[in-house]
Ligand SMILES: Nc1ncnc2c1ncn2[C@@H]1O[C@H](COP(=O)(O)OP(=O)(O)OP(=O)(O)O)[C@@H](O)[C@H]1O
């Protein structure tokens with residue numbers, strides 16, 4: 001049965017997005033800061049059980065690599081046609097090199113801090129006949145000195161960027177996020193944050209924070225009604241001096257809590273194939289559009305349209321200019 005999109009009570013629908021000229025987006029300079037990772041997939045056949053232990057033996061025939069975390073966010077901003085830079089820490093290893101190569105292919109300018117003692121975060125999946133058999137993660141926390149030099153680099157990069165985007169995956173790359181936010185705001189730059197964990201004091205003073213439902217629940221508790229949600233978010237915004245909060249609500253779309261009021265964008269997906277990474281597309285679109293000079297409400301409207309497109313795609317988790325404005 002078809003259910004018409006609903007707008008939660010006491011919120012206004014966001015207006016329909018307008019077409020933004022390509023050249024206007026091309027002027028937007030977005031700096032993404034955060035934790036990068038490499039998503040690696042090994043595909044192969046299983047024909048026997050190992051003589052060493054009761055586990056399948058996979059004969060690997062194909063490898064695929066994709067940018068993950070902050071690198072996927074930066075790639076999304078570049079795909080829309082914005083200028084995207086990425087400040088992050090990687091190790092001196094093969095996955096680190098692969099990330100550099102993939103960033104180059106995506107048109108993202110890398111500003112990498114190298115930590116020789118760091119294992120670049122990589123998530124390796126072993127698949128056979130579309131079945132995931134195992135996931136293996138390599139990661140550790142960047143060294144103190146490397147993070148401090150990243151902070152100095154951040155300050156140097158600030159003047160050349162219009163919007164700052166913090167993509168937190170709790171791997172340590174954003175240890176100095178509070179200082180970075182304060183410095184960016186002092187320089188008059190808006191800061192967007194995709195949060196992780198329950199300590200949001202670190203994001204104090206951000207312009208917009210973009211949690212999903214589970215992430216917000218971890219911080220404000222379970223809300224009993226839409227009205228209760230509005231009250232809890234108002235208190236959080238005041239406590240942490242956040243200009244706005246954009247709650248992404250999966251199939252329910254997204255709700256913006258801001259000085260402009262409470263605005264809701266219903267989900268617009270025609271087909272839903274792959275929802276992973278939709279949050280990355282949302283915040284990247286928001287940043288590109290704010291960088292292009294759009295209002296926050298206009299940017300949200302386009303971010304919602306971009307999310308509706310990306311969930312309908314398998315694999316490539318980006319939306320380009322033509323797809324967004326066709
Ligand atoms: N099942 C769905 N149907 C329609 N739209 C969806 C669906 N899931 C996600 N979306 C769109 O994508 C947006 C972001 O999704 P969601 O709230 O799940 O973010 P997220 O949990 O941060 O995603 P992720 O962390 O996997 O990238 C939603 O606000 C909505 O516009």
Ligand SMILES: [Mg+2]
Nearest residue numbers: 194212279280
């Ligand atoms: Mg997310």
